[in-house]
Amino acid sequence: MDIKLQQVSYAYSMGTPFEKFALFEVDLDIPSKTYQAIIGHTGSGKSTVLQHFNGLLKPSKGEVHIGDRKIEAGKKAKELKSVRQKVGIVFQFPEHQLFEETVLKDIMFGPMNFGISEEEAEKRARDLIHLVGLPEHVLDKSPFDLSGGQMRRVAIAGVLAMEPEVIVLDEPTAGLDPRGQKEIMDMFYTLHKERGLTTILVTHSMEDAARYADRISIMHEGRCVLSGTPREIFADSETLESYRLELPRIVKFQRKIEKMINQNLSKICLTEEELSEEIAHALREGRDQS
Amino acid sequence: MMEKMIFGRYIPGNSYVHTLDPRSKLVFVFAFIIIVFLANNAVTYALLLAFTLLVVLLSRIRLYFLINGLKPVILLLVFTFIIHILFTREGDVILDLGFLKIYEEGLKQGIFISIRFLVLVFMTSILTLTTSPISITDGIEVLLNPLKKVKLPVHELALMMSIALRFIPTLMDETDKIMKAQMARGSDLSAGPMKDRIKAVVPLLVPLFVSAFKRAEDLATAMEVRGYRGGEGRTRYRQLKWDWKDSLCLATLVLFAVLLFIYRS
Amino acid sequence: MNEILSFNNVSFSYTPDIKDSRKAVDNVSFSINEGEWIAIVGHNGSGKSTLVKLVCGLLFPQDGEIRVMQNVLTEDNLWETRSSIGMVFQNPDNQFVGATVQDDVAFALENNGVPFEDMVERVHLSLKQVKMDNFLNHEPHHLSGGQKQRVAIAGALAMRPKLLILDESTSMLDPQGREEVLQTVQTLRDEIGLTVLSITHDVEEALLADRILFMNAGKKYAEGTPQEIFALGDKLVEFGLELPFATRMTNLLQSEGVQLVGQHMTEEELVNDLWTSNFNK
Numbered sequence: 147m148d149i150k151l152q153q154v155s156y157a158y159s160m161g162t163p164f165e166k167f168a169l170f171e172v173d174l175d176i177p178s179k180t181y182q183a184i185i186g187h188t189g190s191g192k193s194t195v196l197q198h199f200n201g202l203l204k205p206s207k208g209e210v211h212i213g214d215r216k217i218e219a220g221k222k223a224k225e226l227k228s229v230r231q232k233v234g235i236v237f238q239f240p241e242h243q244l245f246e247e248t249v250l251k252d253i254m255f256g257p258m259n260f261g262i263s264e265e266e267a268e269k270r271a272r273d274l275i276h277l278v279g280l281p282e283h284v285l286d287k288s289p290f291d292l293s294g295g296q297m298r299r300v301a302i303a304g305v306l307a308m309e310p311e312v313i314v315l316d317e318p319t320a321g322l323d324p325r326g327q328k329e330i331m332d333m334f335y336t337l338h339k340e341r342g343l344t345t346i347l348v349t350h351s352m353e354d355a356a357r358y359a360d361r362i363s364i365m366h367e368g369r370c371v372l373s374g375t376p377r378e379i380f381a382d383s384e385t386l387e388s389y390r391l392e393l394p395r396i397v398k399f400q401r402k403i404e405k406m407i408n409q410n411l412s413k414i415c416l417t418e419e420e421l422s423e424e425i426a427h428a429l430r431e432g433r434d435q436s
Numbered sequence: 437m438m439e440k441m442i443f444g445r446y447i448p449g450n451s452y453v454h455t456l457d458p459r460s461k462l463v464f465v466f467a468f469i470i471i472v473f474l475a476n477n478a479v480t481y482a483l484l485l486a487f488t489l490l491v492v493l494l495s496r497i498r499l500y501f502l503i504n505g506l507k508p509v510i511l512l513l514v515f516t517f518i519i520h521i522l523f524t525r526e527g528d529v530i531l532d533l534g535f536l537k538i539y540e541e542g543l544k545q546g547i548f549i550s551i552r553f554l555v556l557v558f559m560t561s562i563l564t565l566t567t568s569p570i571s572i573t574d575g576i577e578v579l580l581n582p583l584k585k586v587k588l589p590v591h592e593l594a595l596m597m598s599i600a601l602r603f604i605p606t607l608m609d610e611t612d613k614i615m616k617a618q619m620a621r622g623s624d625l626s627a628g629p630m631k632d633r634i635k636a637v638v639p640l641l642v643p644l645f646v647s648a649f650k651r652a653e654d655l656a657t658a659m660e661v662r663g664y665r666g667g668e669g670r671t672r673y674r675q676l677k678w679d680w681k682d683s684l685c686l687a688t689l690v691l692f693a694v695l696l697f698i699y700r701s
Numbered sequence: 702m703n704e705i706l707s708f709n710n711v712s713f714s715y716t717p718d719i720k721d722s723r724k725a726v727d728n729v730s731f732s733i734n735e736g737e738w739i740a741i742v743g744h745n746g747s748g749k750s751t752l753v754k755l756v757c758g759l760l761f762p763q764d765g766e767i768r769v770m771q772n773v774l775t776e777d778n779l780w781e782t783r784s785s786i787g788m789v790f791q792n793p794d795n796q797f798v799g800a801t802v803q804d805d806v807a808f809a810l811e812n813n814g815v816p817f818e819d820m821v822e823r824v825h826l827s828l829k830q831v832k833m834d835n836f837l838n839h840e841p842h843h844l845s846g847g848q849k850q851r852v853a854i855a856g857a858l859a860m861r862p863k864l865l866i867l868d869e870s871t872s873m874l875d876p877q878g879r880e881e882v883l884q885t886v887q888t889l890r891d892e893i894g895l896t897v898l899s900i901t902h903d904v905e906e907a908l909l910a911d912r913i914l915f916m917n918a919g920k921k922y923a924e925g926t927p928q929e930i931f932a933l934g935d936k937l938v939e940f941g942l943e944l945p946f947a948t949r950m951t952n953l954l955q956s957e958g959v960q961l962v963g964q965h966m967t968e969e970e971l972v973n974d975l976w977t978s979n980f981n982k
Contacts, residue, residue: 418950426958
């Protein structure tokens, strides 16, 4: 499902003396099945953008296209439920949304709100609990008896159970330990590939954006200032710096090496594996020449 | 969430009224509420109105906020005005519609009562608009201090109030976030029959309580580790300073009360 | 060297009545000297947090003893001990007591009955030390996470503590906030020789320490300099941690057949090695 923002502006407390614009004329085009990263500092407007993807916020100006639905400024948007089923959002610290007596019921909450039968919802829950890396017996426990990391996984399962076509992730790994972080990110990437999802990752981690995203958009002071593939974005470190953003560590390291050997590697490397191959390759070439 | 709560909210500034000690403002407003009842004729009510306008000017608060503060009580105001017009039957008839006679006294009382409403709402709004909640808490704590003798836990109450105030924005944000998260999961708080709406509150309230308790626990730990063990032996960082301005403010009020007393009939 | 804190064979269980139940902290010993920076690392649930609660007397050990400034920590000297230890917790919101920045910094001072004039001086000084002196009257919800944590550090500093404990203080922050906080702590260490105990699962944060304590399942698995600890390699990964970036790169390069001399923890070391072992021949 495509998502498109056209000239979207958003103001909080519209029409009062406290009126404050958080977004200015944002254009974003996210074609189906893309892995899109949205990067920006706290307060850059990225969380405000995110809430437009399923109609939680309505633009003050401009329009949002979600699949074939159009949400326009100044017009009443009805029946947002169908949109919300197709666009699942995993908010930051999603464990804060758990409330049911058992994990099973909590995972079933989303699908059942959208009119899925109880049997089907339960079936989904039983499938998903393994997918998020938890044993099945957890389903009968109270979510509040689980550890923080386990609660996070249950909450994620609760969003996935809606079987959305688009999944929006807002800092999904904040506060987890390194292993937990990697497991969660890898899981979303596998889902993205296997189920052909459109994935939107809202983050301040350049590392994650480099590793997973097809396209990156940079938000700065309420504007979308830069969009492109990771390699395009990282090619221009000066522009990034003007938005107080740094290159991912891996690219910075590559630049160091390139400076040392006084020669550019054949491409910008986005993962550690890629970079070590490139370095080894450059070394062999250097040896063959001499 | 926050956007709906802009009335009666503190508007920082440095006007004469802003810089007054919260104690003098509190005493002033409470005394004023009593003094209002001294007025009983046209002259005294005019004085009341003039005095209030003077305070409004001194506070440099935009009229927008005061007018908006009136909104919740406007119905009550209109209602009492009509009651007085309908049911007071003294003085000359000034309008005779056959089925309804409006008397001079009725109109007068209606106007007076409206003025009384207006000045009370304006004065209390000015208190909250020019004084930060934490200053009001400080003021109340100091003013209630004598009650410690009768074992009222004044310090604890004030601390509770200040922590509550400190956490209001945090909890509002939290409510907003949880509400959106549940809406994204298809929960609908604004549609359907009453029964469904009440049920839809559960997914909001449970997480909110869980998180509030977690915060309370964390906060208690942090306070304990930072050496909090009750009001005994504590010193105060927030000092209140009584200035000549505060004395002036209260003296003016006394003068005003005397004036009202002279001109009332 | 002055000893600031020591654990001697300390054990603690949340369920001491149940026989053979797993102890949250199991026979742990270590000590911290004045001016040192010690990092305790371990994945979630390794017993790190229980360790912190024991240090500030929120829990008492069932076995062994804890000494703070060489005095055994007991219920009697609890408050005295707490006034010499500064703590910064994980959630920036849940430890901000005051209505404004300066009120919050003053909180511990008020609790300990410091006179007013003295308080004002200390509040201003400690806010200057964490570079938050332009935010005196800011309310917490107008501050970023990193700023709130710096205020929390200032609140601890105002008490002139012997030891500053960072209990996963950076784990909920964005990269910028984390950088701010770590930078602040490093500066303080250089300027006033502050002793630091940081509990973390962030490897780059642990690298800043003089010594690392590696916890697993309530036990001290290893203790040593960052070099010694990260030489454990796959063992760390197995226990849910990651290796420093430079170490990971070293391993990958070696598996690609690139010649390197030994392990590296910083990028500079690795770049230099790469140069001397391969290119500069």
